[in-house]
Amino acid sequence: MAKQTKNTSSDKDQAEGKPAVAEPGENGQTTVAPAPQKDEMVHLIVFKLGAEYYAIKIEQVKEVTITPAITRMPRTPGFIKGVTNIRGDIIAIMDLETRFQIRPASLPPDANPNVTYTLVIEAKDYSIGVEVREMPQSLNLPVSRIDRAPSFLQDINIQENFIEGIAKIEDRLIIVLDMHRILSQEEINQLPNA
Amino acid sequence: MKRILIVDDSFYMRTMLKNMLSDAGYEVVGEAPNGQTALELAKETKPDLITLDVILPDNTGLDVLKGIKAEQPDMKVIIVSAVGQEVIVNEAMEYGALSYIVKPFSEEKVLEVVSKALSEEPKQ
Amino acid sequence: MKSREEEYKEIFIAEALEYFDSLNRHISTLEKQPDDDQTLAEIFRLLHNLKANSKAIGYLQISDVSHKLETAFSLIRNKELAFSDEVVAVLFDGIDMLGELIQNVDNPDQGEPDPILLRNLDIIVENLSDSTIELTKVQKYNTSKNLSLSELIYIQIKKLDHMMNLVGELMIDRDRIISISKELGNDELASVSSHLYRITEDLQYSVMGARLVNIGSLFNKFPRIVRDVAAAEKKEVNLELTGQDIQIDRNILQIITDSLLHLVRNAITHGLERPEEREKKGKSRVGHLRLRAQSDRENVLLELSDDGRGIDLRKVQKTAVERKLVTEEVAAGLDETETLSFLFEPGFSTAKEVTEYSGRGVGLDVVKNAIDSIGGRLTLETEKGKGTTFSMLLPTSIAVKGALLFEVNGIFYAIPLIHTDQVVALDKDELHEVGDVLITDLKGETVTVVYLHELLNAPEADMRLGDKTRLKGQVQNIIVVSYNNRKLGLIVDKLYRQQDIVVKPLSKPLESIDLYGGVTLLGTGKVCLVLDVPALTRYFINRRQG
Numbered sequence: 001m002a003k004q005t006k007n008t009s010s011d012k013d014q015a016e017g018k019p020a021v022a023e024p025g026e027n028g029q030t031t032v033a034p035a036p037q038k039d040e041m042v043h044l045i046v047f048k049l050g051a052e053y054y055a056i057k058i059e060q061v062k063e064v065t066i067t068p069a070i071t072r073m074p075r076t077p078g079f080i081k082g083v084t085n086i087r088g089d090i091i092a093i094m095d096l097e098t099r100f101q102i103r104p105a106s107l108p109p110d111a112n113p114n115v116t117y118t119l120v121i122e123a124k125d126y127s128i129g130v131e132v133r134e135m136p137q138s139l140n141l142p143v144s145r146i147d148r149a150p151s152f153l154q155d156i157n158i159q160e161n162f163i164e165g166i167a168k169i170e171d172r173l174i175i176v177l178d179m180h181r182i183l184s185q186e187e188i189n190q191l192p193n194a
Numbered sequence: 195m196k197r198i199l200i201v202d203d204s205f206y207m208r209t210m211l212k213n214m215l216s217d218a219g220y221e222v223v224g225e226a227p228n229g230q231t232a233l234e235l236a237k238e239t240k241p242d243l244i245t246l247d248v249i250l251p252d253n254t255g256l257d258v259l260k261g262i263k264a265e266q267p268d269m270k271v272i273i274v275s276a277v278g279q280e281v282i283v284n285e286a287m288e289y290g291a292l293s294y295i296v297k298p299f300s301e302e303k304v305l306e307v308v309s310k311a312l313s314e315e316p317k318q
Numbered sequence: 319m320k321s322r323e324e325e326y327k328e329i330f331i332a333e334a335l336e337y338f339d340s341l342n343r344h345i346s347t348l349e350k351q352p353d354d355d356q357t358l359a360e361i362f363r364l365l366h367n368l369k370a371n372s373k374a375i376g377y378l379q380i381s382d383v384s385h386k387l388e389t390a391f392s393l394i395r396n397k398e399l400a401f402s403d404e405v406v407a408v409l410f411d412g413i414d415m416l417g418e419l420i421q422n423v424d425n426p427d428q429g430e431p432d433p434i435l436l437r438n439l440d441i442i443v444e445n446l447s448d449s450t451i452e453l454t455k456v457q458k459y460n461t462s463k464n465l466s467l468s469e470l471i472y473i474q475i476k477k478l479d480h481m482m483n484l485v486g487e488l489m490i491d492r493d494r495i496i497s498i499s500k501e502l503g504n505d506e507l508a509s510v511s512s513h514l515y516r517i518t519e520d521l522q523y524s525v526m527g528a529r530l531v532n533i534g535s536l537f538n539k540f541p542r543i544v545r546d547v548a549a550a551e552k553k554e555v556n557l558e559l560t561g562q563d564i565q566i567d568r569n570i571l572q573i574i575t576d577s578l579l580h581l582v583r584n585a586i587t588h589g590l591e592r593p594e595e596r597e598k599k600g601k602s603r604v605g606h607l608r609l610r611a612q613s614d615r616e617n618v619l620l621e622l623s624d625d626g627r628g629i630d631l632r633k634v635q636k637t638a639v640e641r642k643l644v645t646e647e648v649a650a651g652l653d654e655t656e657t658l659s660f661l662f663e664p665g666f667s668t669a670k671e672v673t674e675y676s677g678r679g680v681g682l683d684v685v686k687n688a689i690d691s692i693g694g695r696l697t698l699e700t701e702k703g704k705g706t707t708f709s710m711l712l713p714t715s716i717a718v719k720g721a722l723l724f725e726v727n728g729i730f731y732a733i734p735l736i737h738t739d740q741v742v743a744l745d746k747d748e749l750h751e752v753g754d755v756l757i758t759d760l761k762g763e764t765v766t767v768v769y770l771h772e773l774l775n776a777p778e779a780d781m782r783l784g785d786k787t788r789l790k791g792q793v794q795n796i797i798v799v800s801y802n803n804r805k806l807g808l809i810v811d812k813l814y815r816q817q818d819i820v821v822k823p824l825s826k827p828l829e830s831i832d833l834y835g836g837v838t839l840l841g842t843g844k845v846c847l848v849l850d851v852p853a854l855t856r857y858f859i860n861r862r863q864g
Contacts, residue, residue: 071845072729074774075833075857083828083837085845090837092828126826183827204367206329210374213322249363276370298374 040143044167045119046174047136050102053174055139055167056130060179062122064136066115067093067129081131086120093118093129096177107133123183130179139174141167146176196312197223199241201232201258202274203250207297211245211274214301215308229253233261236269243270243312245295248282256286263290270311274299327423330375334420337364341413342542349545350556350604352394352401362391368416379431380419386439387412399442408438481525482715485518489818492518493840526715529569533611533618534562536571540582540609547586554593554604555586561611566618567715574620574694574710577685581622581708582607589626589706599703601625616720617736618712625705629698631657641666655803658698662686662802686802695736697803711736721838722797723814723846726770730846731810732819732838737851739798739805741813746792754784754862758807760798767796767807768858781861801855808854821848833857 044055045064065086070093072082079099083090097104107113111134118129119136146165162182167174198220202208208225216222223239226232229252236244244262248255255273262269273286273294283294292311295304344361348354365388372380390409393399415431492514499511537559548555590596590605597603608623635649638660644652660666661682689696689710700706713736720735742760749756749767756767768783782788789809796807819838823829835850 069844071837071847073828073831073834073847074729076828076831080828083824083845083847085839089825090822090839090845091825123826128827203363204333204371206326206333206371207367207374209329210326249366251360251363276366297370 041140042143042146044139044141044174044176045136046139047117047119047132048105048134049097049100049132051105052102053172054096055174055176056119056121056179057164057176058138060121062120062127064117064119067118067131070131084118084129086118086127086129089127091120091127091129093131095131104133111135121179121183123180128183139169141169145169195219195221196243197221197239197241198308199224199226199232199235199239199244201226201229201244201250201255202247203227204247207247207274211304214304218305218308220308227251229255229258229261232258233265236262237265240266241269243272243308245272245274245308246286246291248273248275248279248286254282256282256289259286259289259291270314272307272311326375330371330377331420331423334368334371334380335417337368338413338417338420339538340364341416343538345409345413346541346545346557348401349406355395358391358395362388362395365391377419377423380416380423383412383416383419383431383436383439386436386443387416389443390439393443405442408435408442411435412439478525478529482529485522485525489518489522526567529567529715530565531568531571532562533564533566533571533620534559536575536578537562537609537611543579544582544586544607547583551587552592553586553590555590556604556606558606558608559610560608561613564611564613564618565714566611566613566712570694570712570715573688574712577688577710578609578620578622580681580685582609585622585624585626585706589624589628591627613714616714618714620710620712621707623705623707628702628704628706629658629661629700630702631700634658634660637666654700658700659802659804661698662696695800697800720816721819721848722816723840724795724797724810725812725814726810727775730814730840730844731770732817732846732848733797733799733808733851734835734848735816737799737801739800742796742798742807744794744796746786746789746794749786749789749794751784751786754782756784756786758796760807763805765798765805765807767794767809769809771809771811773808773854773858773861778861783858783861799851799855801851804855806855806858819846819848 043058045058045061046053046055068084070082070084079095081093081095084093117132117135121128146167148165164176164178167176198215200208200211212222223241224235226235229250246255259271271291273283273291275283276297293307295307341364344357348357365384369381369384369388394401415435496511499507541557544555544557585607593603606625610621612619634657638644639646639649686696695711698708721732722738723732749758757764758767769789772788794809795813796809798805798807821836821838823836832853835848838846838848840846
């Protein structure tokens with residue numbers, strides 16, 4: 001289901017003549033463009049990494065919760081914060097700031113430094129948590145507000161195909177991530193062994 | 195209800211005999227897979243009749259028969275044997291067995307021999 | 319509801335297979351002691367029952383073959399038939415045929431018994447002393463014998479597995495309830511939760527109990543196998559079995575079946591010498607093989623010992639050097655257990671040199687992996703010229719493991735008890751910096767010790783495993799773990815208790831990190847990491863070398 005939404009948005013970009021970022025060949029459907037639907041809305045969960053805003057489509061998010069106690073796991077890559085127990089499920093918690101080498105920004109004065117939030121992402125056959133420091137926000141916006149902007153990507157350490165698009169809301173830029181691509185990336189599936 | 199003790203080292207045989215006898219309204223008070231248990235159960239349960247296999251893993255059926263008769267001379271015992279063991283059966287009859295059944299047996303045969311034995315006077 | 323016929327059939331088959339196993343065992347004994355009247359009587363009894371039962375149920379081929387065999391054995395008992403090699407061969411074939419017939423009573427495609435074999439049986443039964451009649455060699459169709467465990471359990475193991483998992487989940491919740499009840503301090507809740515504790519405890523043992531089978535159901539297959547392998551290798555072997563009534567989880571028994579078969583074959587093929595060679599060495603002609611089971615609390619110890627030629631440590635070291643596993647200088651300094659652990663390296667024991675001289679055929683690493691997979695431990699001891707003993711320490715049940723809980727740098731860890739050797743508290747002064755590691759003396763044995771915090775948490779470039787200044791405090795709590803004949807002392811920050819834990823596997827993407835065997839949830843809901851001792855040991859060795 002999440003995939004469908006994603007395709008619609010990128011097809012949309014192409015339909016509107018925006019510079020489309022070439023998708024890898026495994027996803028053949030992206031070239032088949034359905035008729036544009038101007039009023040289609042997309043629901044995002046928005047959070048901060050470093051000083052920038054990022055978002056994940058709600059279809060890819062199982063739940064957002066205050067991060068329970070994390071048990072660190074020595075000798076795992078730095079971006080794995082550890083494991084935690086969410087209702088009996090033991091899931092790994094990932095730190096995207098570390099993963100993408102984003103410099104952490106200082107917290108706003110009203111934020112509680114002792115509380116973090118976890119977005120539980122549902123992958124095909126498992127769940128994984130993404131820890132963020134500020135409370136994530138929910139945002140509804142028309143699909144047409146999400147653009148492809150390859151020139152923007154040059155400065156950051158996120159591989160371009162991890163990014164589904166850039167949403168522009170007033171003065172803010174929101175980078176929409178495709179978690180399924182991030183999770184299916186080999187780097188994380190083949191963690192180094194002792 | 196007449197009470198019967200089955201002595202046979204094969205679980206299969208015991209199960210068949212038990213089913214036949216309890217279907218016919220007898221109470222099977224015990225099953226012994228070897229001579230030692232047979233002697234103990236005979237003493238403990240004091241059955242009206244014992245069916246005794248002649249080949250057992252620890253002692254021979256004949257020894258068990260002698261043991262039972264030594265303690266309970268009035269005990270009614272039927273020998274269960276197979277073809278080719280006529281010598282043993284004859285000997286057992288001399289030691290006080292009432293009758294015998296030959297494996298493989300039919301239900302009718304078993305019931306006939308058992309009911310006849312129960313109505314007879316015990317042999318000493 | 320099963321019909322009575324079906325019930326009879328199941329009982330018949332189960333009992334017939336038992337008889338078949340026993341027959342195999344006894345005839346192997348009889349071959350060595352043809353005058354053993356007790357064994358003869360027992361064979362006679364088994365065949366007699368098999369004949370009577372199969373006739374009663376209507377499996378006439380079985381009753382026919384049992385009858386012929388029974389007759390042959392009664393002739394042997396009356397000394398009218400000699401227990402000669404030809405006769406023995408026919409009798410073995412006959413018993414094999416019985417086994418085939420029993421296993422195939424349900425198979426409509428099962429053909430007639432081999433007529434040549436039946437004829438051979440008739441010949442030995444009827445032509446008593448006439449040795450001129452030739453026994454025809456029977457083409458054996460079942461040369462590769464498969465081991466199959468008794469099907470006496472009439473419930474799918476899968477169902478029992480599922481029940482076991484549910485019980486595991488239940489116990490996790492139970493522990494949480496108990497810890498919540500402690501926090502709340504409500505008397506009624508406390509009494510209910512302690513009742514819940516007892517019930518789940520009972521439930522767990524009942525489910526575990528339902529899965530237990532006698533080790534004898536596997537052991538009793540070996541007399542015949544040993545006999546066959548020994549005959550093929552022209553060796554004389556006496557197999558001693560003990561502990562057949564020890565119980566173990568059926569799945570564990572299934573998993574180790576191939577391993578044990580493998581080790582037994584190896585022991586005869588490579589461990590035991592031929593009779594002449596043994597005599598030259600002043601040993602008895604007959605090699606001794608002992609398969610023993612013992613149980614202590616939650617583990618079963620299986621031991622396979624032979625009094626054969628043992629393993630030549632020098633040869634093992636030489637091979638290790640040739641295979642570039644170790645340098646010549648290092649190899650020379652290795653002790654026995656360190657040397658023997660090479661045998662478990664992948665492919666090592668298949669090396670030609672090892673097979674020829676020290677005699678431990680193929681794939682010990684495969685055996686080791688099988689034992690590791692169920693959380694067991696495989697060790698071996700050997701003495702050149704005297705023999706070799708393989709020991710498998712196996713859990714009685716898989717799902718619940720006894721474990722030792724401890725803390726390092728604020729994180730809870732557990733190590734399965736099966737890998738823990740002992741727990742000691744030592745003064746810092748009893749640890750010595752030797753080279754790049756710490757060592758200590760434990761009851762005369764030198765053991766390498768490592769600060770687990772350093773091993774797990776120090777940046778790899780800055781790891782100083784041999785630096786005592788990194789230790790905290792004066793008294794050090796050490797868990798001595800043992801894997802692959804190697805002992806390793808792990809210094810931990812805080813030692814907690816011993817506890818039964820249910821190990822949950824890690825999910826993606828962490829499942830590929832082999833340092834952790836999984837996680838377990840503590841009563842507090844906290845996640846406790848279960849360390850995988852084999853992987854930890856490997857990591858330590860790699861660190862040292864790196």
